[in-house]
Amino acid sequence: MVTSERGTDVVIAVSGLRMSYGPFEAVRGVDLRVERGEVFAFLGPNGAGKTTTVEILEGFRRRTRGEVVVLGEDPELAGPSWRARIGVVLQESDPERDLTVLECLDLFAGYYPSPRDPKEILEMVGLSDRSDAIASRLSGGQRRRLDVGLALVGDPELLFLDEPTTGFDPTARRQAWEMISGLRSLGVTVLLTTHYMDEAERLADRVGVIAEGRIVAEGTPGTIAGRETAAAEILFLLPSHARFEELPDPVRQAFEERDGDRLLLRTQSPIAVLGPLVRWAEALGVDLPDLEVRRPSLEDVYLALTAQDAERRQ
């Protein structure tokens, strides 16, 4: 077991990972550390290298270069006892054919040295009432929950979830999120890939944004890429009889651009701008319709980080 200086378990340690398919370099130097009990989200557009990286960590692909240690072993060389400690939810996989939900779980439980009780897993993924249904007849959301159940039945220390809610309707997505959040209580370390911001924000302790095969930013969902210290944006609609020149100095200094009919201000100290703005409106006896104060969302940060990547693709 690799142990860091602070004495915490490092479950995944990757440095300088590179992967080429012929002349195309899909992964161009990824460094990554995931500690025990963490939920880490890999965020990135399609084709950014997420799935390639995850499949290398899962032992499905050989890498071109770099060091990879997962649960103390190199996934390329690891054997059955290592696979007994991981759980994998693939991006695409059909259920076992012509078996019921419970039979699928029983079958997989038998592969592991010390499995969890399949009935308990059914409960956990919310499929108890579907245990006798043929697995291939489940709805998309139910199939995905069975996938998670199959990945959990061996009682893994580390769970890989590759785009667990792609193609879900909002209700199914919310149910899946609740289930994944519940894994935290089991102490399972989770590596998740997604291209949904809200999913990463809701589930992850830490987020790594990957673009063009590199991790371009890493941090907690709230602080990634300086999100918490970035300038706040203030938006409001100028009352019809007021003119821009009449606005107090701090407001005019923070003015950035017109966003449709609204004025967009950008400032590091929102109170110093909002105070004068509100007092001005009160003195004038007008309301400020559409007033909004916001920090850059995870989506703004993500779009800015991956913009270059997107441009180059077009």
Add this chain to the structure above:
Amino acid sequence: MTSSTSVASRVGDRPATVIRLALHQFPYDLRAFLRNRQSRFFTLALPVLFLVIFSSVFGGGRTKVPGGRIEASVAFVPGIIALGIIAASFVNLVISVTAQRESGVLKRRRATPVPAAALIAGRALTAVVAALVITVVLLGIGWAAYSAHVPARTAPALAVTIILGALTFCCLGYALASVIRNEDAAQPITQAIMLPLYFISGVFVPAGSLPRWLVDIASVFPVRHLAAALLKAYNPYTTGAGFAGWDLLILAAWGLAGLIFAIRTFRWTPQGR
């Protein structure tokens, strides 16, 4: 920690573990096989249908077999047993293994500690059991409808031939599945290979009534040898224990070649996408 891990991984691949997991896999594969309508039709219903049709249409006269002549309807039984064995262990296996690989079912199993040998052996066991079941059914129909019967003297030879045949065609099935890239192609490719071989190997048409050169061509391929070995173990004129040594040897050689090719080319992940 590191040393105990490497010991555990050695333990994980012990023959005992492989056998235990193959026996764990087997009932699930068998259940899936029996639940699947397509499997049931092509491996259980179709051979019965063939036997009834061929025996009714061409069953009037007597067929020349080594040592004498037997009722034509009776002579079809071993040929159709060969077809049943191949349907259960080759055609059905190629289709299901290709489908499992292309749909990600094998890939998901690959992420678990189960060894490949256990999955392959478990699936092969299902094919052997299916082959035995269809043989018993066909013999039962032959006995009830056409008064065919197997001499007790050659019954062990018949059982050995069936099991060796099923295992051989399993190995060949795994070998062929490796080169088929998508599951839609599996059914037509297996039939395109097998239908002509059935005709020239004494399955649909008694080998005695085929031109010599056609039988010579057929003799290169394993279907002819399975059909011939089954006929020998079944033929009431056969003297001795009924083991067709040469045919069984050639069958085993085909099986071994298939196994070596299959081991070298086996893939867990989808190839068509």
